[in-house]
Amino acid sequence: MTDSSTTPLAQAPHLLVVDDDADMLRLLTIRLTAAGYRVTAVTSAEAALTQLHIERPQLVLSDVQLPGRDGLALFDDIRVQHPSLPVILLTAHGTIPDAVEATERGVFTYLTKPFDGKALLDKIAQALSLSAPAHPAKRGSPEAWQHQIISRSSRMAEALAEARMVAQSDASVLLRGESGTGKELLAQAIHQASALPANRSSP
Numbered sequence: 001m002t003d004s005s006t007t008p009l010a011q012a013p014h015l016l017v018v019d020d021d022a023d024m025l026r027l028l029t030i031r032l033t034a035a036g037y038r039v040t041a042v043t044s045a046e047a048a049l050t051q052l053h054i055e056r057p058q059l060v061l062s063d064v065q066l067p068g069r070d071g072l073a074l075f076d077d078i079r080v081q082h083p084s085l086p087v088i089l090l091t092a093h094g095t096i097p098d099a100v101e102a103t104e105r106g107v108f109t110y111l112t113k114p115f116d117g118k119a120l121l122d123k124i125a126q127a128l129s130l131s132a133p134a135h136p137a138k139r140g141s142p143e144a145w146q147h148q149i150i151s152r153s154s155r156m157a158e159a160l161a162e163a164r165m166v167a168q169s170d171a172s173v174l175l176r177g178e179s180g181t182g183k184e185l186l187a188q189a190i191h192q193a194s195a196l197p198a199n200r201s202s203p
Contacts, residue, residue: 012038013128014055018048018062018074019090028061035121045074056082059127064091064099064110072102079106086127090115163190 015032019025020043029039040057042048045066051057060078064071075087089110091099099110108127111120163186175187 012036013059014038014040014057015124016048016051016057016060017041018043018045018060018066018071020044020063020066024063031117031120032061032124037124045069045071045077048074049077052078052081056085058086059124060085060087061124062087062089064089064095072098075102075105075107086130088120088123088127 013036015037017025017028017032017039019028019041022043025041025043029041032039040051040055042051045062046068048060048062060074062071062074066074069077071089071091075089078085078087083106086108087106088108089099089102090113091110092113096110096112099107103110108130109123111123
C-alpha cells in the first residue's frame with residue numbers, strides 16, 4: 001500500500017498495529033496510512049515481537065484481546081525490551097479494568113471499541129510528540145525545561161501540562177508524594193519553565 005501524503009514513506013513515522021480481526025486491521029491500516037503513517041500490520045503478539053526484532057517502530061497500537069499472548073502481555077514484553085516505546089491499547093468494555101491497570105503501569109493510553117477515528121489520530125500524535133526527542137533538548141528550547149523527566153504515560157503528560165501552567169503563574173506550589181517519586185525533578189522542571197521567555201506576557 002502506498003502512502004498518499006506528501007511525507008516520503010521512508011521518513012513517515014512507523015506504527016506497528018496488532019489485531020487478530022482482519023477487517024479491523026485493514027481499516028486501521030487504511031486510516032493510518034491515509035494520515036501519513038507507515039504501517040506494519042500483524043495479527044498476533046508473537047508476530048509483533050518478531051517484527052520488533054526486525055525493525056523498531058515509533059509506536060505500537062494493539063488490541064487487548066489477541067489469541068495466545070494478549071495485548072497486555074505484549075505490552076509487558078515491549079516494556080522490558082523497549083521501555084521508551086509508546087503503546088496504545090484498543091479494548092472492549094469487558095477489559096477496561098485491565099487496560100486501566102496497564103495505563104498505570106506505563107501504557108500510554110487506551111481507547112474503547114468502537115473508537116472515534118479522530119480521537120485515535122490525536123492520541124497517536126500526542127504519543128509520538130512525547131517520544132519524539134531522539135536527541136537532548138537544546139538549552140532555551142521549549143522542551144528543555146522537562147528534559148530530565150522521561151515518561152510515555154498520558155497521565156504524566158497531563159501532569160507536565162499542569163506544571164507548565166503553574167509555572168506561568170505567580171502561585172506558590174507544594175508538591176506532595178512518597179520519597180523517590182520524583183518531586184525534586186518536577187520542582188526543578190517547574191522552576192525552569194517559569195524562566196522561559198514564552199511564559200512572560202507583555203504588559
